[in-house]
Amino acid sequence: MRYIALYIVLFGFWLLLTFSLATDNLIVGAVAALLITPYFGNYFVKDVGKWVQPHRYVWLVIYLFIFTWECIKANFDVAYRVLHPAMPIKPGIVKVKLNLKTDMARVMLANSITMTPGTISVDIVDDYIYIHWIYVSSVEPEIYSRKVAGRFEKYIKMIFE
DSSP states (O other): OHHHHHHHHHHHHHHHHHOOOOHHHHHHHHHHHHHHHHHHGGGSOSOGGGGGOHHHHHHHHHHHHHHHHHHHHHHHHHHHHHHSTTOOOBOEEEEEEOOOOSHHHHHHHHHHHHHSTTEEEEEEETTEEEEEESBOOOSOHHHHHIIIIIHHHHHHHHHHO
């Protein structure tokens, strides 16, 4: 099942890249996906069945809106800190406990944090993620965890777990 799903994803990606339904294009895409699938099939997602559940895509759309809003807010916050004459920054690395179990969910959270201005995911060790933050506003782990990762974590859990 995993190999079939990977083949479909690769072939679909080929069609999106080329944006052509010409016969020669379809043949090349089908053959390329067929050649790549046996080599990388073991590295594809393990539980393919959960990707056909429609509610995960609803949560993905909701997450994209939340992520976009958080990025807009973070852009204004970083712009304020850069343009302010006193440059009010208090950088530091915070250790956030993860409630996510799958590797895919953890990577998605780390990438979401990194793509949000003012934060960069540094490392994931065991059940913790280390984040460099431009303005550490609290020393309480539950407060800064909610500010940095909590806004994304619950939606990512609904999508990937």
